Amino acid sequence: MRKLTLILLPFLFFGCTAQQVNDTLNTVLGGTSGLSSDQIGNGLKEALRIGAEAGANELSAPGGYFNDVAYRILLPEEVRTVTDRLQGIPGFSNLEEIILKKINQGAEDAASKAAPIFVAAIKQMTIQDALGILKGDRNAATSYLQSSTSQSLYNEFNPVIANSLDKFEAQKIWQDAANAYNNFPLTRQPVNTNLADYVTEKALEGLFTKVALKEEDIRDNISARTSELLRKVFALQDGDK
Template identity: 25%
Template sequence: MLYKSLILLAPLMLCAANWQDAVNTAVSATSTTQKSTTTSGTTTSQSTATSGVKEALSLGTKQAVSLLGKEGGYLNNAAVKIPLPASMKPVATAAEKLGGKSYVDDFVKTMNNAATKSVPKTASILSDTISNMSVEDANAIVNGGNTAATDYFKTKAGTKLLSAIMPIIKESIKESQVMSSYQSLKGFAGGGNATSGLTNNAIVGQASSIAKGLGMGDSVPSGDEDIEDYIGRKTLDGLFYMIAEKEKALRSNPMASGSSIIQQVFGK
């Protein structure tokens, strides 16, 4: 009798065992799917954030370089206009009092024109810096302050940018006669007439001598290299300022970008 009962129950036991195996398999598959979905979701999120940041930075840097690289990009924008070096202001004041304001204006104009001519050279470096951005960098920018991206550029590309623009600054200085204006300004402030036929060395020497006599010896920069470095640094200051302004505008109103991915990343 027991034997017959076991025979009758065997199919039911086998069915139950198969059902349990099926349940275990389904649970395992569901768990695996959930893990896969979670991992996929995280990857997509990070990928989206990185793509959004890169697109935003590309847009902002292109706009900044375009604005500064057009005629009058520096000179006609009070926020980035390169002023006289602090050490030259006493000399400029003296020149203006003697009717030499045009020399001051020419010097400022030629400095700013040199900056405008050099800034397009920064585009490729900025682009490379964006391309090489890591996921961690992108996340830090998304969750950072209003100028986190601009600060990233300063840290990652500041030195490269300066090295890239300096040859153009130097060439622009020669082409736009920055040093001629600079020396004329010093000569005029020193009491010499820039059109009197004096050589550049004579003008500089006369300006330096009179400046020292007036107690303004330290107000005359020492040479060409100082001016080149000054223009280079101010060129980058203006570039970073414009990038920061574009970044802040984008963060405050990502809808204006017209990009769905930028809106998704920054439109929190």
């Protein structure tokens, strides 16, 4: 009965004021768990903050992307076509290795900008958001962050990555290589000399994958619930498994 009530709650909220929603949640959840809706919301926000900050910090560390094959950003197909063709030309023999290392350094540099954006989005969570996350899919918190931060993260990451690529000279290396490739007499389709968009998309993809793993850890492992509030809030989830 309790699980059915939790499923139906979001539909009962339509047309309700914020206070009415709060009172309903306090009655349904607080009465059975000893937690108020505010405590549940705060617990979810704490879990989100921990997971998001940990994910961003790990990827922004030196080698955060490059040293982990699960997150390493690989070169797009057209780039590998260019590097393969230029391999025998003096000065371009290890081009792919150089660019690969530098674009990952750029992504690591940009990832340090993610945590404040995540925290700002988490602060905007409503009670309905918190309940949906607690009783949602295993990656419900990450999905919430993805839907509410993707554009802001892209807007923040893209110029940072472009600057980072310039700082590590990846853009220049790639532009030189792409221009050399485009000037080949038999080149049919010129390649784009801008890597920033591609690296931005891949950097964000890796970031959300990392945050999702942190979320799963908190959901599955009591030892990952590092505060009493987290343990109490996620005990509600555990009780319905």
